[in-house]
Amino acid sequence: MGMLRGMPVAAQGDGARDIDSLIAQLVRSGSSWDAELLSSGPWLALYTQGKPPRWQRQAQWLPWARNVASQDYDVGGGRVRNRGEIWGSRVFVTVEGELQELQPERTFTPKMFQAGIQSGTLHVLGLEIPLPIRGRGFAKLLYLDRNVRIFQSPKESESEWEEEGLVVVQVPASAFSFT
Numbered sequence: 001m002g003m004l005r006g007m008p009v010a011a012q013g014d015g016a017r018d019i020d021s022l023i024a025q026l027v028r029s030g031s032s033w034d035a036e037l038l039s040s041g042p043w044l045a046l047y048t049q050g051k052p053p054r055w056q057r058q059a060q061w062l063p064w065a066r067n068v069a070s071q072d073y074d075v076g077g078g079r080v081r082n083r084g085e086i087w088g089s090r091v092f093v094t095v096e097g098e099l100q101e102l103q104p105e106r107t108f109t110p111k112m113f114q115a116g117i118q119s120g121t122l123h124v125l126g127l128e129i130p131l132p133i134r135g136r137g138f139a140k141l142l143y144l145d146r147n148v149r150i151f152q153s154p155k156e157s158e159s160e161w162e163e164e165g166l167v168v169v170q171v172p173a174s175a176f177s178f179t
Contacts, residue, residue, distance in 0.1 A: 019047060023150060023169060026143045031109050035075040035101075037144060042070040042083070043170035050153075050166040055084035055093075062087055070173055073099060073113075080115045095120045095133050111141045112154070147171065 045068070048056060059067035067085035074080070080099040085092040097117035120133025143150040153166040 019169075020049060023047075023049070023167065026148070027109075027150060029143075031144045033107050033109065033111055034144060037146060038073050038141070038149070039075045039077075040172065042072040042081075042173040043149060044173050044176065045069040045071070045168050046171050047169040048166060051163050053163070053166055053168075055082070058084055058086050058093070067092075068173075071170065075099065075101060080117075090125055092123050093120060093131070094123065095131075109141055109143055110152075113139045113141065115139065142167075147175070 045056070055069050059065075059069060065085070065087045067088060069084045070082070072081045072083075078099050079096065081094060081096045083092055083094045095117045096119050097115055100114045100116070102112040102114055115137045117133060117135050117137065120131035122129040122131050138154050140152045140154045141149065142152055149170050151168050151170070153164060153168075155164045
């Protein structure tokens with residue numbers, strides 16, 4: 001089940017099956033590769049398939065908090081930044097590192113990426129506390145257009161933040177107003 005500002009995006013049962021079916025259709029259709037589109041600012045995690053990743057479980061620690069998780073790729077600069085809120089903008093975790101495109105010759109999805117996370121930070125009411133978060137992870141881009149992108153974790157991340165097979169549907173943060 002996905003989360004957007006702490007609110008479930010999909011119910012269980014038929015609702016989840018409908019979303020899963022739409023995901024499968026998009027993945028089967030494929031998409032052309034566009035590095036600028038992938039690098040177009042933060043994208044919010046809206047829906048997941050598979051065991052909830054650690055960042056999603058953290059977002060549920062305070063059930064009344066309306067949290068989001070986002071990912072920001074900079075393919076040209078070779079950087080990635082992930083953000084997971086625990087208590088909105090008051091308490092959140094960021095991790096940053098290098099991003100490597102593993103199949104530069106591919107012009108269509110799926111495309112593989114490797115992230116080498118080099119640092120983590122816990123942000124608490126304006127304070128920044130370094131975290132010993134480091135490791136490698138892989139992401140397979142299954143689909144990309146200007147409204148949605150779909151990633152899969154092809155294997156478990158070294159830090160066990162995400163398990164093999166996890167699918168994450170993301171939408172551009174710019175599409176939402178949080179006022």
